[in-house]
Amino acid sequence: MKTLQIYLADLKELLQANDFVSVRSCLREVSPIDLAEAWDRFTPEERTAIFRLSTRQKATQLFEELDPPEQAGLLGGLRKNDAEELLSDLDPSETGRMMRGLPAPMVRQLTAIMKKGGQEYVQQYLQYPGQTVGALMRGRYVTLDERWPARTAVERIQYSTRLRRIEETHLDTLMVVDADNRLLGQVGLKSLVVAPGDMLVRDLMDSRPPTLPPEADQEEAVKLFTRYKLKSAPVVDSGEKVLGVVVYKDIFEVAAEETEEDFAKMAGFSHPASRTIARSAFLRLPWLLITCLGGMLVSVVVGHFEGTLSKIIALASFSPMIAGMGGNVGAQTATIMVRGLATGDIPPGGETKAIIHEIAIGLLMGVCYGLVVGAIADSVYSERYGLWFGVVVGLSMCFSMTFATVMASLEPFVLRRFGVDPATATGPMITTTTDILSNALYFSLASRLLLR
Template sequence: MQADRIKILTESIKRLLRRNATSHLRKIVSKTHAADLSVVFPSLAISNRHKLFEMMDTQQKGILFSELDETSLLTFIEEIQLDEVVEVLEKMAADDVADFIGRLPEEKSAAILEKMRKEGSEEVEGLLRYGDDTAGGIMVPDFIALREDTTATEAIGSLQKEHMDVEMPFYLYVTDEYGKLVGVCSLRQLVVVPPDTPLKDFMSTDVFSVETYTDQEEVAKLVARYDILAVPVVDDTNELVGIVTVDDVIDIFREEATEDFLKLAGVSGEEFVETKSVFKSMRIRLPWLFASCLGGILAFFVIGGFEESLSKFTYLAAFLPVIMGMGGNIGTQSSTIVVRGLALGFLNIRDIWSVVFKELAVGFILGLFYGTLIGLVAQAQYNLVAVAISVGLALVCSMSVAALVGSMMPMLFARINIDPAVATGPFVTTAVDIISVFLYFQIATILMGI
């Protein structure tokens, strides 16, 4: 449904641009969210991009800058005046500006910061001091914080006069005289208590906070676990310096999930963005494909060790694809489940044996089912009980070992502080292929008396 709507929007905008129907186009732009316009934007010619951009208001332009992919953004920024870029950035939230500037070349970002108003550029430069993937790098420096002796009436007055433009007004953070975070209260609490009640009398002192260097993935897990709309960020002295809001958390989950799945496939997030560079894509994939190539060479030597068996019973080779394929599939399933469980915090390294035994049991039961099925096919085709049993047992062993390896490896990598998303995919695939081939020919050699 969403894809169809975007397709219709794209075709409508292109048609109106061709006809130079400016008035109709302005109406569509004014009623369309900039996030949708950012999907249309890269498909337009350079001249049409300028026309569409000029029809947007400042808020839409800011959202467009945040939503455009890096390649489209860098291309477009080179085509417009620096003053026009600065005008848009000065209306954007500081964390979004910091993210935007972090995606630009150093010379361009320095020029933009120099042109921005001093107060705005200082805020952005403060955020740029922190790593892109830390709480400090994604936090919003604008928040509502009042002293603990402030009354409910004074707090409401402050919200109406001084904090009208704050991004997340649902939480009011409470600090002591030194600016250290001591509590939090919601807007609901603020309006139901007697007007002269100080914040310290009804605030919650059980505050979930993170430090500026906390990894963004940990921040996202905290927000998801406790169902909060924002999490406060403090420095080493527990002084409140910013907040991370739920909209940024959604972006984090999307980025981390994309990154994990790309790593499982043996590619990188860089390639996801840099689609135009053939040599860069080749360089990124080369080491992961080398691991698979090395596994294939080892499998070649394993098969070569059973050359005598194959020369006598050539039909054994017919079942190699299904045994290796089924083992590889269940190994990938197990590893994917465990990697995502670790990433989302649903699994803990301490759970290693319960997870491994569960996946091993699943692999064994599925192996029995499919081993019986393929064994019956082998019996019907060749009418040889030994072949049917060899194929069936090999499939049981292959799928059981694959589930074992697929579930154990991510847990072991996580225990020794190696990113399981990076290392698991190539290792599991290669190991399962080699083990499956060896077990198959070993079982066939024993049962068929070769």
């Protein structure tokens, strides 16, 4: 960011002065990622100029960083030749991603510009739904024959990659395939380069690389990359045929988005990056509504026990603490469960163990806090309301904490069974349910035990 902030004013000035030589050298100092982020500070004319004055490699990178509408705007400003060149430089997956976000007439216009081979690739790409591995995989990679010596393999890489497209072709790990394009193994570019020239690809390759099916969720890809610290993973169909490759660069992006999403869901709203105040408020309303409706139910519960409350007014003092402790223990438990499921810390089959573990913790803490708070309540109010007051407070505290843990540890699994993302299970929902039930128990215990 800093770099661009330094150059931004200069860049705009130089562009206005039509001093293209200086603009070029200025652009060399700036990352395409920073440029893309500040894209809305340039006029359409400046954008086209920046794009055309960047090196081909940086221009492609810049284009990939923009949002689909911005990409379309930029493409519209380019001459037909330049647009054609750009489209041939882009990976089909990138072109497809852009097309998903464009109106149909524009898509038709772009398809017309593309070369025939490119069109087919993009069509193939578009058949995979968004959020799947298929929509994430790249189409530009190099395959090798297992019988080649390392020297031939390196020559083949050099031959099949023209210099200007290096950035867009995945070369870090090369896929070894048979005559039917079935995956036999994978070999790193660095192993090939460093190996003696006559060593065979077969003897250099890793024959059991982790692979991904195209229909898997992108989240699965993030898990696989993180677990095995991969640089790339081949995408293969059910017959082991290679369809494409997922690369770590794209995984960075997906992982960042998913973390954002998880955090947002846990706080109880569904869209973290929203612009206007009214829109942000609107997006957050649904979850607050649950809290609010829950609050009304609590007020109905408390209202129902007005008789008890008016006789033992001290009950009101402890009600917020009892509900609050339950809510917070519940939030802790839910966080552990949701993260455990997301990261794979809770493996398939290990659910019951994890649930029992959490409930035991909740019960233990419930008993501890129940004893302490009950004793305090007793010491302050036993003179006025008798010995049972402390018992009611302590028991309710223990119930509230245990109940919240039970609910928070079970809810993610229940929701998952119904196809709901468990990250939405936390926060407001658990707090609200605990509020209602712990208040109900507290006041009915009090009515039974203290008003005899």
